[in-house]
Amino acid sequence: MTLTTSRRRNRPRSFQSTRIGWVGSEATARAVLATPATPSQVVVMVDFISPEGRTWWAVGVGDTLADALAFADDSCPTDTTWHPARWNDLYGD
Numbered sequence: 845m846t847l848t849t850s851r852r853r854n855r856p857r858s859f860q861s862t863r864i865g866w867v868g869s870e871a872t873a874r875a876v877l878a879t880p881a882t883p884s885q886v887v888v889m890v891d892f893i894s895p896e897g898r899t900w901w902a903v904g905v906g907d908t909l910a911d912a913l914a915f916a917d918d919s920c921p922t923d924t925t926w927h928p929a930r931w932n933d934l935y936g937d
Contacts, residue, residue, distance in 0.1 A: 886934035888915040892926040900926060903934070 886909050893898045904916030913928055920926040 855917060881894045886912045886933070887936065888916065888931040888933055890931040891929045892920055893929045894924040894926055898924065899929075904931070914933070 884907070885933075886904075886906055888904045888909070890902055890904050890913060892902065894900075900920050902916040903917045903918070904912035904919075906912035906915050913931065917926060917928070
């Protein structure tokens, strides 16, 4: 059995350093760099526990952590009182 391959015709090329310029004005570049990277919403996964020992989990969304926890509490069943046991940040601070 014979394996036939074609020859490589392109020469190996070395990497060259290239300078990438900013497209736009310097004022635009400063505005982009000065923009805070903080998100405008907080999204959390909240684990709740009731006085009877029942558990429930819900997603909370809001402008602040307190708003997100209140949102998650509103989505719990209404037949008992729920207390947040712990939460996990999914997005935001």
